[in-house]
Amino acid sequence: MDSDLGPPTAAPSLAQRLPAELDALAPYARRLAASASFPVDPEDLVQDVAERALRYAHAFDPAQPLGPWLRRTALRVLLDRRARRRREPQRLADDDEPLARTHDGTAEREHVRRLLAPLSAIERAALIGFHAEGRTVAELAARLALPAGTVKSHLHRARRKLAARRDGGPSDAG
Amino acid sequence: MPAERPHDIDRDPLAERLDRALDARRDPFEDEAVLAHLVEHPDDLAEIERLLARLDAIARVEDGRAERERASAPDDGVRLDPRPxxxxxxxxxxxxxxxxxxxxxxxxxxxxxxxxxxxxxxxxPDAPRGRAEVARDDTASRAETASRDASFGAPPTSPATRVPEPGGRVLDWRVTTTVRRPDGTQRTIRTPDGTRGDAASTSSASDHPVLIAWSETWPRR
Structure with missing residues (x-):
């Protein structure tokens, strides 16, 4: 007697796979939210990801794993929010909350002075020349009488030292 | 090995990816390598933002210092302003x-x-529009508004917020509503136009089973 195999089963759609993947996405969303420089509700982030995933389901290759695609989407959603916040003017969350803004640059200058203190003179020159003055590596190499590769290495080392400092300041609010 | 190659730079994958993006003056958050790193290591987002904020601060302070130096430059009588x-x-x-x-x-x-x-x-024209015509327009407008308000808080606004769903139905993903879960807790979520992402709602189950299934798994506060 031949067994009836029935019709071939279609691969589950993205919408069918999404609920299980959203559960797995939640911890990632919490880590992203904790790492962001502005308030993010992880559940709200997951909601946005679900919406965007459904909206762009046609762009998803069903042969690929869904998890990394959703994580990438979550990251994109968060970065889009970050970009919107940077474009929009500052708003008061509450009329009673004063804007945390200082018009005196003294605090920021002191903060930058502390940031640059651990850098050598050449590292400082490379960092300021490249990021503040907008000079190219070639221009800095000519100014400092160093090979371009050496200037780059000083620049990279300066960035690492800058990123490594843990003390916060008025400009670290992001 | 070229004499210019550094020999003491730490082999930090994120730092190397950031360096390549920053050297090219690209926004790190638009750099594929950085994004690929963050997909696997979301905690590093804070480090990137901190570095960018500090670079911005250095640029601002240096700009301010240069401005002050220019403003305090001595006037030797030579007119520098090119305007007549x-x-x-x-x-x-x-x-x-x-x-x-x-x-x-x-x-x-x-x-x-x-x-x-x-x-x-x-x-x-001396005569206004017919009363029936005015009343009809008002009624239709109020009915539409009431229908929307009954389902969710804010009515959809511009066509730009409406996106087509596969299958042709137009959804407004920007509409929000506050949903009360069966256990009494509340959650403000976005729902498609005219439906609610709530386990208690039957109309949305056939439209968006994913949202319904997901909402049922939300952890209780």
Missing amino acids: PRPSRPSRSSATTRRAGVAAAALLVLALGALAYRLVAHPT
Whole structure:
């Protein structure tokens, strides 16, 4: 007697796979939210990801794993929010909350002075020349009488030292 | 090994990816390598933002210092401003201004004349629109608003917020509503136009089973 195999089963759609993947996405969303420089509700982030995933389901290759695609989407959603916040003017969350803004640059200058203190003179020159003055590596190499590769290495080392400092300041609010 | 290659730089994957993006003056958050790193290591987002904020602060402070130096530069009597001194007599620019004023006045006269012609030749109808017509429009508008308000807090606004769903139904993903879960807790979520992402709602189950299934798994606070 031949067994009836029935019709071939279609691969589950993205919408069918999404609920299980959203559960797995939640911890990632919490880590992203904790790492962001502005308030993010992880559940709200997951909601946005679900919406965007459904909206762009046609762009998803069903042969690929869904998890990394959703994580990438979550990251994109968060970065889009970050970009919107940077474009929009500052708003008061509450009329009673004063804007945390200082018009005196003294605090920021002191903060930058502390940031640059651990850098050598050449590292400082490379960092300021490249990021503040907008000079190219070639221009800095000519100014400092160093090979371009050496200037780059000083620049990279300066960035690492800058990123490594843990003390916060008025400009670290992001 | 080229003499220029550094020998003491730490092999930090994120730092290397950031360096490549920053060296090319690309926004790190638009760099594929950085994004790929963050997909696997979301905690590093804070480090990137901190570095970018500090670079911005350094640029601001250096800009301010350069401005102060320029402002405090001694004046040795040599005129650095390339603009010529203001003439003491009326210049050609005054005549130009007068001509512009005359042209504007002429336009105003023409506009008033056109308005007057319209009022005289084509008076506003004395009779308003029919009461039935007005009432019909009002009722339709109120019904539409009430229908939306009953389902969710804010009505959809511009067409830009409406996106087509596969299958042709248009959804408004920007509409929000506050949903009360069966256990009494509340959550503000976005829902498709006319439906609610709530386990208690039956109308949305057939439209968006994913949202329903997901909402049922939300952890209780």
